[in-house]
Amino acid sequence: MAALSNEQKERYKRQIAVVGEDGQEKIGKTRLLIAGAGGLGNTAALFAAMAGFGSIRIIDPDRIEETNLNRQLLYREADIGRPKADTAAKALHAMNSSIDVEPVTAAIGTTPVRDLIRGIDVVIDGLDNYPARFLLADAAWKCGIPFIHGAVEGFYGQVCTIIPKISPCLRCIVPNPPPVRETPIIGVTTGIIGCVQVTEAIKLATGSGIPTSDHLWLWDGSRQKSDRLKIERIPACHICGKDEYQIRAGERMS
Amino acid sequence: MKVQVKAFATFREVMDSQFDLDFLQGATIRTLLEDLIERYDGVGELMFASPGTLRDFVNILKNGRNIHFLGGLDTPLDDGDVIALFPPVAGG
Numbered sequence: 001m002a003a004l005s006n007e008q009k010e011r012y013k014r015q016i017a018v019v020g021e022d023g024q025e026k027i028g029k030t031r032l033l034i035a036g037a038g039g040l041g042n043t044a045a046l047f048a049a050m051a052g053f054g055s056i057r058i059i060d061p062d063r064i065e066e067t068n069l070n071r072q073l074l075y076r077e078a079d080i081g082r083p084k085a086d087t088a089a090k091a092l093h094a095m096n097s098s099i100d101v102e103p104v105t106a107a108i109g110t111t112p113v114r115d116l117i118r119g120i121d122v123v124i125d126g127l128d129n130y131p132a133r134f135l136l137a138d139a140a141w142k143c144g145i146p147f148i149h150g151a152v153e154g155f156y157g158q159v160c161t162i163i164p165k166i167s168p169c170l171r172c173i174v175p176n177p178p179p180v181r182e183t184p185i186i187g188v189t190t191g192i193i194g195c196v197q198v199t200e201a202i203k204l205a206t207g208s209g210i211p212t213s214d215h216l217w218l219w220d221g222s223r224q225k226s227d228r229l230k231i232e233r234i235p236a237c238h239i240c241g242k243d244e245y246q247i248r249a250g251e252r253m254s
Numbered sequence: 255m256k257v258q259v260k261a262f263a264t265f266r267e268v269m270d271s272q273f274d275l276d277f278l279q280g281a282t283i284r285t286l287l288e289d290l291i292e293r294y295d296g297v298g299e300l301m302f303a304s305p306g307t308l309r310d311f312v313n314i315l316k317n318g319r320n321i322h323f324l325g326g327l328d329t330p331l332d333d334g335d336v337i338a339l340f341p342p343v344a345g346g
Contacts, residue, residue: 036346038346039345039346040346041346125346126346127346128344128345128346129344130342130344150346151342151343151344151345151346152343152345152346153263153264153343153344153345154264154343156262156263156264156343157343158263158342158343174313174342175313175320175322175323176310176311176312176313176320176322176342177310177311177342177344178310178311178341178342178343178344179310179311180344181344183343183344183345184345185345190345190346218262218263220262220263220266220271222266223266223271225271227260227262229260229262229315229318229338229340230318231315231318231320232318232319232320234320234323235323
């Protein structure tokens with residue numbers, strides 16, 4: 001494994017104090033797919049770029065609208081009308097020019113999902129609907145790629161790190177999803193949840209800490225309260241039911 | 255018997271976050287929901303599409319297991335159960 005340059009040691013000095021040089025090298029070699037360049041995707045991409053994830057592919061089909069600006073922190077007023085993925089990629093490159101950022105302007109489902117996740121180590125879910133989430137999460141599961149699920153509404157948010165063959169899959173965690181609609185969102189909620197998702201990615205990349213892989217973590221900003229919700233695999237789930245299901249010793253949380 | 259109820263996300267806007275309820279033997283998830291409808295204004299409208307039919311997005315977990323894969327609304331309650339009422343959020 002290539003050692004960190006002196007410039008990288010300086011840039012990531014505060015972080016290396018936490019994860020070590022070895023951990024920083026692992027972060028640098030981790031390739032992320034950030035699905036969605038909305039509120040969650042913006043926050044996750046920004047903190048992932050700052051943390052030094054070496055390769056970030058970011059996908060979104062949309063152009064920037066004025067209503068995005070309460071939460072999508074990579075965009076400025078002058079960006080209204082521009083493609084989200086390209087604009088996000090430019091902002092990320094300006095933040096950290098030493099990483100590779102690949103923008104993809106497409107919707108999940110219009111681009112073959114397996115092509116999207118080819119060469120990817122970790123997927124961060126910044127999508128805004130469950131049909132697209134299930135498409136991507138199913139493919140990630142089948143390819144053995146961790147999928148860090150996140151979603152928000154109002155002051156509320158949820159995160160679960162789905163590790164194939166260890167966690168229940170997304171369909172087990174959310175068997176009855178809400179309908180697709182325009183969701184009310186307080187901007188800071190996407191900030192909190194996006195940051196938690198990158199925290200999960202850092203843990204996966206470095207092997208440190210305990211990922212949120214056997215329960216759903218729920219955030220309630222209106223009461224400043226968080227909870228862990230243990231969710232069991234659905235018997236005979238057509239995605240994860242065929243795999244031997246186990247929780248790693250020491251990771252079971254109440 | 256005593257059952258602990260935990261409500262999450264937007265369900266907290268119509269009921270308490272966490273509370274205990276007492277039931278007689280033979281009570282089911284349906285009994286619990288009927289109790290909640292009497293106890294809290296807005297629960298019926300929020301959780302039911304029509305009388306007796308839950309809205310699609312209402313996830314009810316008995317000790318971590320979705321009642322959809324147990325006995326649905328007729329899933330029996332047992333002493334010490336933790337019943338989670340969970341509406342997944344979707345936005346990004």
